[in-house]
Amino acid sequence: xxxxxxxxxxxxxxxxxxxxxxxxxxxxxxxxxxxxxxxxxxxxxxxxxxxxxxxxxxxxxxxxxxxxxxxxxxxxxxxxxxxxxxxxxxxxxxxxxxxxxxxxxxxxxxxxxxxxxxxxxxxxxxxxxxxxxxxxxxxxxxxxxxxxxxxxxxxxxxxxxxxxxxxxxxxxxxxxxxxxxxxxxxxxxxxxxxxxxxxxxxxxxxxxxxxxxxxxxxxxxxxxxxxxxxxxxxxxxxxxxxxxxxxxxxxxxxxxxxxxxxxxxxxxxxxxxx
Numbered sequence: 001x002x003x004x005x006x007x008x009x010x011x012x013x014x015x016x017x018x019x020x021x022x023x024x025x026x027x028x029x030x031x032x033x034x035x036x037x038x039x040x041x042x043x044x045x046x047x048x049x050x051x052x053x054x055x056x057x058x059x060x061x062x063x064x065x066x067x068x069x070x071x072x073x074x075x076x077x078x079x080x081x082x083x084x085x086x087x088x089x090x091x092x093x094x095x096x097x098x099x100x101x102x103x104x105x106x107x108x109x110x111x112x113x114x115x116x117x118x119x120x121x122x123x124x125x126x127x128x129x130x131x132x133x134x135x136x137x138x139x140x141x142x143x144x145x146x147x148x149x150x151x152x153x154x155x156x157x158x159x160x161x162x163x164x165x166x167x168x169x170x171x172x173x174x175x176x177x178x179x180x181x182x183x184x185x186x187x188x189x190x191x192x193x194x195x196x197x198x199x200x201x202x203x204x205x206x207x208x209x210x211x212x213x214x215x216x217x218x219x220x221x222x223x224x225x226x227x228x229x230x231x232x233x234x235x236x237x238x239x240x241x242x243x244x245x246x247x248x249x250x251x252x253x254x255x256x257x258x259x260x261x262x263x264x265x266x267x268x269x270x271x272x273x274x
Contacts, residue, residue, distance in 0.1 A: 027083060134222075
């Protein structure tokens with residue numbers, strides 16, 4: 001998840017998203033009126049009183065957009081902000097098509113006052129998504145706030161014992177002659193908090209674009225990891241300990257070591273997705 005929280009974390013980019021999402025041309029009244037109710041999520045008003053917040057949904061150009069619309073009686077939303085919470089979600093098949101029936105949460109943005117008064121709202125929203133779609137995954141590229149949200153979510157999932165938490169790894173590798181080396185794809189069970197803290201930030205997220213082939217996610221209990229594999233013959237399910245012993249978490253081959261043609265092709269697709 002590229003989590004864009006408030007207009008102070010990364011001034012150049014975060015304020016841009018706040019302005020863009022609340023721009024009349026970007027989100028016209030006509031578009032917002034077409035949104036439909038998706039979820040009711042508990043929150044707090046400016047006095048700390050519990051309230052129920054209506055999360056709206058609209059599907060445009062292949063993307064599911066979820067948002068909270070500012071209500072006149074909810075004063076803690078920043079003045080002029082018509083959208084204090086926004087999330088973008090796309091139906092996906094995981095890294096290199098290794099999974100089925102999942103949604104990929106690509107972006108979350110929260111207004112500063114909404115963040116302060118409705119702490120934990122994004123995590124609650126993700127659980128609503130999980131319970132509705134049954135299988136979800138995150139974005140490989142995350143801000144610092146996004147990383148914290150991911151860690152918080154994974155902790156809740158592991159502690160609850162009501163979900164299956166996993167890492168999906170589908171790296172690519174090439175030899176010195178430019179030939180691709182066949183690699184297995186891995187679904188790795190995340191079962192303890194140690195699995196979260198030892199591997200999520202160190203081995204699933206990374207600055208190199210090749211980390212796009214590594215993701216974290218969860219399923220509801222009735223959806224086993226076996227049931228979401230698109231390519232079971234080439235996918236292996238491991239525990240984190242087994243993955244460590246096999247060297248699966250080792251840093252993936254850098255894009256610089258790929259053949260020039262493959263690197264160019266990958267970057268064209270990768271940039272188009274950003």
